[in-house]
Amino acid sequence: MSPLSHTDNKPLFERGPSLGTRMVLLVVLSVLLMVLDHRQGHLETARRALSVAVYPIRVLVDLPSAGFGWMREYLSEHHRLVAENRALRMESLRQRAHLQQVAALEAENSRLRGLMESPARLANRVQVAEILAVDLDPYRHRIALNRGEQAGVYAGQALLDADGIIGQVTRVNPLGAEAILISDPSHATPVELTRNGLRTVALGVGDVSRMDLPFLPNSADIRVGDVLVSSGLGDAFPAGYPVARVTHIERRPGEPFARVEAEPTAALNRTRQVLLVWERGEAPGPVAEGVPDAATEEMPAPEPADATPPEETP
């Protein structure tokens, strides 16, 4: 090749298509990709292949905060650790005492269900996954998880933390997964009131501390402080897990619906570990072995919902 080709001077004769042509080609290709991906969803295989390639970047980005957590654990003082350990042991004892009661209640519940000839609910299985400290998009509430296909995660699976529902898995890669939070503007959670079983839908508004309940009439029996749990309709979430607590009600006589706001009970933006739920005791697939925090355990089944036609959840 001529030495000129190493410089940035314009070559005497242009080779190949012109700049404008190439730009137009690439733009058309991008638009084609967007249509195929968004409208048809044809590109899942291509995305999976690429997502394996970008997984190291996600882990790399997660390293500083993971390292920071590890350093804090390593450097924290002995007496603090001992105190924390003691507190945790007390907590565990309290929980175990509570569990004994739950076991008795569960037995009673299944006996009553037997009397009513309705099928007994099996326990849900859960597995701990970690949220990678990765900011995906400030306008969409999405998170990246460190468990994927190899841990048996599937699209549509529910995510919990200690205080309630966080979201659901939207996309599974061989190594990791992406999930949508219940606060995402395009997410709706089917819920019911614990106090009276009133069913409605809680919409995300793009704010981690607020959800809207736009479909409640002015006469609805709802009060500030009411707890909303997942209703299990729509088959997206297991029934009976807390979702939000009502914070604000404005009854508007001129409008068909009241303005009701609720605050998610789960710590949507402060949690690092989440629970993946396998409903009805399905085996969580080939569980990754040798991973210390991949503990799979039984959880008592929450209250079941009655079988009404499922609602649509995006």
Add this chain to the structure above:
Amino acid sequence: MSMLAGHRTWPVLLTLLIALSLEVTPVPADLASWRPPLLALTAIYWALAYPRRYGLALAWLSGLVLDVLKGGVLGQHALAMTVATWLVLRFHLRLRVFPIWQQTAGIGALVAVHQFLVFWVDGVTVGAELSWQRAAPTLAAVIAWPVLVVILDRLRIMLGMRA
């Protein structure tokens, strides 16, 4: 042909990889909308520095990787970065000789186009709404560009890359 001194591809790929990582590095929630489009800026820098070597194809590919990394619609950032890089290549002779403040203004205009395309695709696919926060990345890019130029110029001098 890459045997000649001063032709190195790895610094370009490495800086793009770092920019890619910084695009998803966690920041406080209040600052999240102020994240400059670093990958686009880095690609623009290299296109400006070596317009005959790093052009549209590289911009498109890195945009595609960013789409997968962010979990958005495939092709969104690829499209925006292709158009931005095309504008750079179109005007590179002028942009290169501009004083830094004038160059920054030009890059700001480019990034505005880039951000508009990103917003447009967001609007079509998930129904985004326009708010003043959408202008924040462009402002952040205007602040980040001179810093990026200083850092990458120094990197090129350090590695003896041909100007």
